[in-house]
Amino acid sequence: MRFKHPLLWICWLFLLPYQAFSNDAEDLQLQQALDAPLVSPKAAQLRWMSEQYPPYNYTDKLGNARGIAVEMLTALWDKTGAPKQPIEFLPWARSYALLLRKPKTALFSMTYTPSREQLFRFVGPIIATQIVLLAPKSAGLQIANITDIAALQIGVVRDDIGESLLTELGIPEDLLTSSNQADNLIQLLHRGRVDAIAYSYDVAAWNMHQAGIDPGQYESIYTLLQGELGFAFHAQTPDHLIDGLQQALVEIEASGDADRIRQKYLKEGGPVSSGFHPQAYSQESPQESPQESPQEPSNTPP
DSSP states (O other): OOSSSHHHHHHHHHHHHHHHHHHHHHHHHHHHHHHSSSSSHHHHHHHHOOBBBTBBBBEEEEEEEEEHHHHHHHHHHHHHTOOOEEEEEEHHHHHHHHHHOOOOOEEEEEEEOHHHHHHEEEEEEEEEEEEEEEGGGOOOOOOOSHHTTTTOOOOEEEEEEHHHHHHHHTTGGGEEESSSHHHHHHHHHHHSSSSSEEHHHHHHHHHHHHHHGGGEEEEEEEEEEEEEEEEEEEEEEEEEHHHHHHHHHHHHHTTTTTHHHHHHHHHOOOOOOOOEEEEEOOOSSSOOOOOOOSSSSSSSSS
């Protein structure tokens, strides 16, 4: 480089170190941006709530949180650089009400429905779910229409989505036998006290396996709902937190980690077929399912 005036040459010499420092600073800022966590640790600190719903989320005999959704969440925390946080296991109706009212709350696993997507923000899906009428194969029951359902005595978990779906179909309450939890519901069916139960196929099969009951002796005779489960967040949860977690989910799906988590629990719990195909969730394409009232939250995935 040539300068006609000596003063310009001297100025250029003085500016060289500054220019080099400026380039180094820009390079450092770029690298820091690339190395930064997808979600800031402070922003990711939420009140995480769940319920007993194996194999998706539950506590083991020692009180440790386990399940497909729990391990997925842990993987998301690791991927985004967010700190590991406590998970509260509460009755579904209570946690659902808290999620509606309280910012900085999250609840899982929740089934996607159009009405819920108006109330909450979602990260997912993490796995498919089916709410079915499950009956003994030996009974040979066949359902052609709602009238056939109304001829059965059906077991449900109180305030669960299975009960809600049957109520929406117009099934009278006196044809529903309520239980307070899944293991009791399974025993009602196994002992022949009800003709069928309305529940998640995966969760029913898991509980049968754990109780020493062969799930192969039972069959789905009617599908009430086919949907997907994910993590639900309060409506005011910021975009960067949702986007960061969703991007992390896409990455663990692509790496195969998500599928390994699913297969670990599905194999462990018994011969369960979820029919899940990993995909990135699109807010523009919600799963179709019955509408529900936000004033009457269902109990289990809800």
